[in-house]
Amino acid sequence: GVRQGFGGSAAAGDRASVTLPRPSSAAPALPRGVALDVPGLTPYLTPNRSFYRVDTALRVPDVPIDGYTLRIHGMVDREVELSFEELLSLPLVERRITLTCVSNPVGGRYAGNAAWLGIPVRDLLEEAGVRDGADAVKSTSADDMTIGTPLQALTDPDRDALVAVGMNGSPLPLEHGFPVRMVVPGLYGYVSATKWLVDLEVTRFADFKAYWSTRGYSVKAPIKTSSRIDVPRPFQRVRAGRVPVAGVAWAQHRGVRRVEVRVDGGAWDEARLADEDGIDTWRQWTWTWDARPGNHTLEVRATDATGEPQTADRAPVAPNGSTGWHSVNVTVT
Template sequence: MNESRRHVVRPRDQIVKHGLIAGLKAAAAMILVMIALRFLFGVPSLTEIAADWFSAFLPGRAVDFLLETLSFSAKPLMFVGLLILQIMIGSLSGVAYIGLVQLRELENLGRGLWAVAFGVGLWLIAMTAAVPVFGGGYFGADVGRGGTTFAMVALISFTTYGAVLGYLSHSEVVDGSGYVEERRVFLSKMASWGLFGVLALLGVNFVVRPIFSRLVSGRFSGAGMATLSTEITPNEDFYVISKNIIDPSVNANEWRLEIGGLVEKPYSLNLDELRTMPSVEQFVTLECISNPVGGDLISNAKWRGVPLWDILEKAVVQPGVVDILFRAHDDYTESISLDKSMLEQVIVAYEMNGQPLPDEHGFPARLIVPGFFGIKQVKWMTAIEPVSIDYLGFWERRGWTDKPYVKTFSRFDIPWHRSKLFDDSVLVGGVAFAGKRGIRDVEISDDGGEGWVSVDYISEPLSAYTWVIWTMEYTPAKRGPVTLRVRATDGDGDVQTAEFRDTIPDGASGHDDITVLFQDIPA
């Protein structure tokens, strides 16, 4: 053997150190490839499937806390945590591989082949052990949107890990000029910085920015000028909640809505065919079941779509059906009762405020079920299936109710909590909502709920299923801090309860309140 390229036996501590570093950098390269292929082929990554699996084992109150505190940042934060765990496992695997190299005293060519084989071996373990546990089936057979593609993407990612690990392990063999070692150091540093950049972008976009926005929003900071909600929420301001780390982007030309299950005449629709069916247009307010007392996970829009029963009637539903099951492009599933599906207000929507559904709101088609919380409003629909069982959907299997009727809700929009006011009076206002029951009255109290006064103005609802806007000119009895509380009475005459309850399992309850300070203008 050339003396300038020789095998070096390292002490155990150096093997561990070298293996950890090489494994970390190989895992970095694997993650970069995995993310790139995820966007290229549109199939979920192994990390995303693991995140779904882990979320299923979180206690309901933990999920509630994460959703309330971090909103849509909760799932990406878990994703970043799992990436870090993946890097740690990659580092430990690197130690095992470097130990194998030292034990067998492999030459360069042998090391390269063994490294690739090592990566393929890890892939086989993942496909036959981890993925089935995560609910994806052997080799990703149960992963939606292409199990074969999922397995191939994973194979490329794991092979990348093995190849990079083998390449870095060659740093034990040094070129006499030092050039080979310097080049490897440079490339490994580039891989490390690349991974750091990806993780930083994910963290800033999905975690830091939303938390910062929430902290500086007027409702929490009391700075700036508050804004009263508009009757119709612009698409870009409509609340977004999803189970996904990365939401689907569906190709309209390839999309089809399959109508199957217990029907006599199964068929499918493309988007153009759906649009040519007789449609209806209606205003409907949607609210997330995780919306806290006084929260902002509620919005109102005008939806256009086809009544669900028109679609089902064409297929001829068989006797014995209990629920209508809906499947989505992101593997989300949900159901409503057969009786509910017959209501003309339940539609398969394809437009929102006069525009095609935005991607984040379910393009090309989504379900709209007035009077139910958002967990029933399935986005990115791909299939409708009448079934003979009481089907429990994605969130019901995680502890949430199967009958998510909206509760009576009222909220302050203006003024902001902790506002400092110098006028003798202030315009207070907000929204109130009770689903189909409607709103009969809105009242405010400034004495802890002992006495209540009806507000001056309540807007006419845009439909039987929308919120109303309310306002009142409030004058305090004296200067100083005042805590205002709001409650609504629904159309049945039932007053919104003051009992505070968390969002799980069937939505939050309680009265929203704000504290404002009336003070004199400084001299």
């Protein structure tokens, strides 16, 4: 088993000594127009220090490299066990992927975009040999959190599901899962983003219950199309005239086709989108408002690349993600 504790420093020391290999498949160069120059707008890439963290660990698990093993078993032809060093010796890919927590409310901040380095999960499952009849992978963390992920999402050749070891060019931060975590584009974290990963069991959804599926959340949870206004801030006072309105929109693994803004329930007007990096990342947007004095409400909505618009219907975060249009109230003087 993996030796782990809480509040220790072994993992911190190990992390400082890790040199990540260069990826065999690097992320494509960032498009020139992927980031808009609007003061107050969320950065396109989220720095590690400000990336959101949502988990059940009251203290960050201390998972040192010495003795670390990732076990792959269950409905497979061959059980596979890999040390951290063996994982680093495999062909690594780098991909930019936006993660979103199911607990993100409308307009919330529990979303972030990073460059992840890791091994495609499908490669590891192919090495183990998945047997017929399996439809899920139960992943387990060093502190015994269990998460269930659809097998199809992990074996899809067009989806970059990763067993990740790096984040934005550095080893995973301790609080983001060092030494190893999962990253799966297009699925909320509670069904995909296991941190401090130690075990992958190929199985069937009918044969197990993951942590959150016993607490009122759906077993399967694709990320819903969402958009957010970052600028201006709620209840901000702005001067009359041309006012920049800007934010981010996401529809991971589908992509964002359009973002629209309206004022005081009026006609929708199309915003300008930043260049697209990929369908698994968010897009910044901006719109210029000819603001007149008074109290006003700004609203935003997005349409994904399939042509499906973001719903106006308000829904809470449970059981599978919030919905509704984000709005901010501002005063123009």
